[in-house]
Amino acid sequence: MNIAILGCGTMGMIYAHNLAKMPGVTVTGVVDINARRAERAAALTGAKAYTDVASLFEQKDLETVAVCLPTYLHKPYVLQIAEKGLHVICEKPAALTLEDAQEMRAACEQHGARLFIGHVVRFFPNYHDAYQQAHSGKIGAPKMAHFKRYGAYPQGMEGWYTDPGKSGGVIMDLMIHDIDYACWLFGEVESVYASVVKRDEPKMDYAQLTLHFKNKAIASLTGYWGYPGPFTTQFEVSGDQGIIRFDSNQVQPLDIQTMGLLRGEGPAVQIPSGSSLHDPYYKELQHFIECIRNGSDPLVSIEDACYAVAIAQAAGQSAQTGQPVMIGGNVS
Incomplete structure (x- = not known):
């Protein structure tokens, strides 16, 4: 090739x-x-x-x-x-x-x-494993998720990264990672509600999204440019029989707690990322x-990618109007 x-x-x-x-x-x-x-x-x-x-x-x-x-x-x-x-x-x-x-x-x-x-x-081991575990029935039917993605405010890059007209801002550029993952996990979105807080000194761009899916699942997403700590990603995926958690700042990569643990049926299932020869x-x-x-x-798929843009675009519209945005049927 x-x-x-x-x-x-x-x-x-x-x-x-x-x-x-x-x-x-x-x-x-x-x-x-x-x-x-x-x-x-x-x-x-x-x-x-x-x-x-x-x-x-x-x-x-x-x-x-x-x-x-x-x-x-x-x-x-x-x-x-x-x-x-x-x-x-x-x-x-x-x-x-x-x-x-x-x-x-x-x-x-x-x-x-x-x-x-x-x-x-989708190619990060912990996220890929969480998707597979969520759809394996181990935590029952996945119904709710929380995603967080924090990073330092972008520097340099000839100014394009921090220009919403060129990068799309924190929702389109940073949060679209978790938008795509949430849609992969739960399917089609019914509505999106978003709010954004910006500050010039010190620079900060903070956004929160709530996605309601057609299968009645709900996902809340947080994106933050201007975070003073290390780049951080976190998620929780909850089902009616358990929960999957991940925090990039913890040594333990992926933790699955099931209802069986409460009944004394065994230890928590931990899925380590393991050593990987190549990065995602x-x-x-x-x-x-x-x-x-x-x-x-x-x-x-390219349909998936188009859909993520559509949801991010709707989130931007919601943040501007302060109102939820309903998602139509033909957006990919």
Whole structure:
């Protein structure tokens, strides 16, 4: 598989690091308007460095392009790549609006290119294990969940990350991880209610979402840029027979408490993450590349990615109006 990387910032370098060591994959080009960043990625991967995508497209054997650009640039470049008939692995979120995401999807379908969106949380061992446990019947029917994601206020990145018109803000950029996961866990959303608190000094962007699902499940989500501590993710998934908990700050990765424990039927079931040779980004990229090779369906479909954008967009609307937003039937 011959692949190129478009954008050599933070995520582009993560992709470069993982693709460089992946068997059967050759990084043939890296592109960034900043020549120093492009050269750094080229040194890591052995690829040729470019400062414009038109030069990259001159490569004859290119098959796939990984798009690691700022969110507001996803659509225009994915459309260009699709026109060349090249497959696309694009960082999340797919786009800033559902309409843009749907246009990207349609363009790739028109030109016979596959489009994958990097909702990497599904590939984190603790989240993936929690999904499987929640649907195994171990905690009964999952009915409620709480998700939290805290991080320092973004710095640098040429200002795009903190510009809601370019990144979508804390809901579209940060919380969309948990939006996608909650929808994977519970299915279609019936309504979303959101509130956002912002502060300029010190900078803070804090949001809370409540998602009501059509199967009557409820999820509450918290996202926080400006957190003074270490990057933190937490979740609880509750069923009528038990609860699954995770806290990234604890040594114990995943804890499942069931009603059987209360009846003295055995110890809590603990699912450790275990030692992993490769990080979740490696697993995600490897999975998408295998889907291209064998034509299989990905763990994260483009429909899933469009749906996450739709819910995040509705949450932004709710935060602006102070009212819940009902979700229609055709949003992906």
